[in-house]
Amino acid sequence: MSASHRQIPGVNAERTRSHNRQMVLGSVRAAGAIGRAEIARASGLSTQAVSNIIADMLADGMLREHGRRTGGRGLPVQQYAINPSGGYGLGIEIRPNAVFSALIDLTGTTKHSHRTELTNNEPKTVLAEVAEHKFRALQDTGVRETSVLGAGVVMPGPFGATGIQNSGSDLPGWQDIDPQGLLEGALHLPVFVENDANASAMAERISGVAQGLETFAFLYFGQGLGLGLLQGGRLVSGAFGNAGEIGHIPVIAQGVPVALESCVSRLSVQAHLSAHGIDARDMDDLSRLYAQSAPPLLEWLDTAVQPFSAAIGIIENLFDPQVVILGGAMPDAVLDHLIDAVRLPDRSVSNRADRRQPRLMRGTSGRMTATLGAAALVLNQAFTPMIAASR
Structure with missing residues (x-):
């Protein structure tokens, strides 16, 4: 089952905190560079709440100070921007005959990509290949595993046993298993599973x-x-x-x-x-x-x-x-x-x-559309609030 259609549980303190961080990070991303008061107006949060969240995200490395903006009355206003190296999304695309991967930073810039042919697309073979792609991405870029926010994995649909299997464009042998659980076990990361078309749409939203x-x-x-x-x-x-x-x-x-x-x-x-x-x-x-x-x-x-x-x-x-x-x-x-x-x-x-x-x-986004979209699924989780805002 894909991450995007899970049931959203009731709002509790931790979910509220996560939601508010998403609101702030999304506001910063949309603006490019922005001050606390503007974030508060855009998000509906209090200025004090925004200040606390910004302090946390500066400490986490997800935001950085971006100079001061002058104009009008009063002191120059401190601006904040996304820190590209503050987090990364790993994208994996599983095709019937190949595995593609990409590692992107918080601004959607591709830091690493790789492709390998598949001798067969049985789950055991694919899982080993996926784990190797993650290892290679971290080794070649020097990115720490703790900086990877998660992995988006895309594969051709349909998911589950349906009346449109064996069309020549699906992935035989995967319909009766839990791909998310298997992939999380192979990658040791939170995994978001989507079909290739949805992931490609997300790639266009993040960087297209x-x-x-x-x-x-x-x-x-x-x-x-x-x-x-x-x-x-x-x-x-x-x-x-x-x-x-x-x-x-x-x-x-x-x-x-x-x-x-x-x-x-x-x-x-x-x-x-x-x-x-x-x-x-x-x-x-x-x-x-x-x-x-x-x-x-x-x-x-x-x-x-x-x-x-x-x-x-x-x-x-x-x-x-x-x-x-x-x-x-x-x-x-x-x-x-x-x-x-x-x-x-x-x-x-x-x-x-x-x-x-x-x-x-x-x-x-070209031929890497779905692969980049898989990684963009991870960034979208960071930037897009998943519960309704309280105003």
Whole structure:
């Protein structure tokens, strides 16, 4: 079960303290540099409470003094900013054929990344590989284990035994086990488990094009096609962590109802190219083919427009996002082509005159999107209050 959809217990003193720290840290991150009184106004906390929290976080190393701001009456005001080395998030992405990892600091800057091939994706093999990735990240950066706030781990859904298993984009053998417990045992860290689309959405919020956005959708191209949703800065995971399995919804393609990811996904483009005798194993192959205007790839793009346009309309009308973002393991040029070719529906709640963002845009995190998103899950826990604020 993913961390984001656990039941939140009643508020007690320790949870209130944690919540207030999240409020202060989130205010500092949003502002870049900010004084105590401004934090108090932004968070609804008293100035004395803010002062106590800042003192604690200065001692912890999560905040640093950032000079004084002059202007107006009175003495210059002390400013505070995030200390990049005050904490780290470890991100692990488990794919059917590989493990990726990234270590990011509190500002979202990548300090280390690594990739290894998997000989098999049985839990025992994967857990050993994950532990090795953590060891390598700490060894290569010199970061102390006590400075790592936790590990975000992403893997393709669905989670649990469902009616859409064995689609070619899931992780066989993991449906009937507790991945969080096993991963915490291997990593000796708090672990947040999410699907790759949700984690990718979080990466865009922490360090990508969705910075400053609270409610948006992220259409993730992995092997299949997933959808990450953020509402008010928090992930929408569903009852069992499987919200956003949009690749399995039926759409019309060339007059026939089909599953969306059968015509709009990495799996579908690779299958189409394979039928024309072209082996496209990775993003570099797809980039090369697009640069060459390879007819089979352009043909696939043409056939993808209708179902892709329908999917955007479904996302907009169901979730009313500020924007729909495309990203993941698909070349930028291919995603830009889809954005240019899409027929955005007029009958959509997103078709409005007062928009501040385009309805559709490309993300910036590239092929490491889900891995960085896994690490961003950890930072989001530090920056985003998980209980309602008391005003």
